[in-house]
Amino acid sequence: MDMKAGKKLGTRERYALMTRDLEWRTTYQPMDKVFPCMSYEGIKIHDWNDWEDPFRLTMDVYWKYQAEKEKKLYAIIDAFNQNNGHLGVTDARYINTLKLFIQSIPPLEQMAARGFTNVSRQMAGGGARIACLLQAVDEIRHFQTQIHSISNYNKYYNGLHGFVGQQSRLWYLSERKSFFDDAITAGPFEFMVAIGFAFEYVLTNLVFVPYVSGAAYNGDMAAMAFGFSAQSDEARHMTLGLECIKFMLEQDPDNVPIVQRWIDKWTWRGARVLGGIGMMMDYMLPKRIMSFKEAWEIYFEENGGALFNDLARYGIRPPKCYAQTVAEKEHISHQAWLGFYQKSQAMSAHAWLPTPEEMDWLSSKYPNTFDKYYRPRFELFREMARSGEPFDNHTLSMNCQVCQATIHYTEPDDPTTLCLRETDHQGEKYHFCSDHCREIFEYEPEKYVQAWIPTHQALQGNCFEPGVDPSAPDFDAKAALFDYWGIRDGRDNGDFEGSEDQRNFSAWRKLATQN
Amino acid sequence: MAVRALGDYEFPPRDALGNFKGRQLLYVFWEKHLLFSRPMALALDPALRFSDVLAQHVVPAYRRHPDFPRIDWSQVRWIRSGAPWTPDPDKSLADNGLRHKDLIRMVTPGLDGLDGLGG
């Protein structure tokens, strides 16, 4: 019998036949009952067939390449651990970037997985559902590989062990948690703009390229390996985010102002989270890759500029906060580190003062701001440390009601004045770090009045483990709070100088090179 | 209700006065003294005298700044919600009109931080 083989299918057709062409419109129940979240945000979709699938991966291709990434990654992690790779980092201060990383990022990846799982059910279009589902699986892989890669450091260094519960409790992690809390409690389309677009497309370069390059430059093969492994998924995520934006904007002109508002909100919320990245790049990497200012210029101004030029044809303009972020790029990393340094007693990580050489690097990278505003503060702190009484701010910090960062950034046009805004809502007063956060609040106050603000919760007496009795005669408030935070006083916190991490790293390096 | 939601979306404010066990929140910041980074958050007895707030909280927090010994306390001004506010040090928070979650900014004329540049 003669069998005539048909023409081999191209990527597009193969993908379509095995994915979106399999779906149908429901008849036993109406579509809007099966997909109840599609219209309440005000977004109008007329034809899901217009959705262009980014990266047309069928499951076999997905598993094949993801499996290869995993094999490579775990081989590197094993070799790193076998080789005492942790002793290869530039110096032990670097490890504190991993402490902030593990306290910040894996919990967010887990929430991203939850969010994308939800959206992969709620989107009425099959192409969107599949892309979101694969992203959800990617995000699970990300938090697991991040934890695996960093776990080896936990055997040897302090401050890493408590990350599981810390993001919900610690006063300096609330801006990360709040970002994702806000996103996953939004509707599916806002979630896609918040995470898929603003975070994954506009801002992710600023998180991962510094961390991964930072790891590479500072001898941290484990973090570099997981960073690359995750980033290879990020390219797909970026493309999904951009496709979702394009799709919404092309479906109906009524979507444009809604999407614009979300772009404004989420670019700002992302910019606030990135303050910590700036601090990491400029102050915590012993071997620095580039300044935060430079990174902002390349990845936000230039790359973001290209993106918003492209979207202009839909009537989208760059986010409202654009000018403020450009004005702040020469200030926020310094302001953040100064704030971090003086509260190291209350952190699950160490801080330290920059060396004279490091301050000269900062001068050269920030000729307009560092010597004028920030060097004098560091030099005063250094004098205080030399006198035997390092500066230690024991007061409780104020948080912004919306972004939940501590309020420590200055007016965009005046770096000598703290930026503070307030508003009254139904008889209660609320405070913000910026015009942008206040505007976000005033648009949807019901979302933010219920925020769990760490400092306020501590002052309400809620920050103790169950069973602790604050009225007991032997009650030690500080010990109870540290217990709640998972911080071991004298080990996980404080200045890097004199820390157990510093002593151990030095001793072990000696052991590794002598008999 | 401004927030778009599928159902009712009404939640009590988590930081309402009643949640602080008889105390009220007050935030304090020393203008132009960003060495201290952030306003401090305090939960205080409304009956506490304002001079005691200064003695128990403000002075200990700020005393290490080089500007501190040069403060002329008779010239210190205060700002609350963007407007000048004049406390009576002998009166309580409540009698001074300080409401829950008020923020007060301390201004020390002529003392504008390290090199007069806000630090």
Place this chain on the structure above:
Amino acid sequence: MSKIFVVLQKGDESRGIVEAIVDDNTAAELEEHPALYRVTAPGRMVIRRASIEDHLGRPFDLHELQLYLVSLSGHVDESDEEFVLSWNA
């Protein structure tokens, strides 16, 4: 014209990919960073399967780019033969 870029992990395979991109895109520029290659081009960049196969000396499926990609900028259009990045502005 707006800048397009791809960022790839450094390695033997990606070196071949990057060389193919630079060959196929006359205005493309290669930057080297720690552990990364960044290739930029104005407005449009084409990554061709056939060129990569020439440089690597072995069969190459464009999906394999997934193993090396770190970041990109631009709208993506992929087929079996080409992976194209572009901006419309």
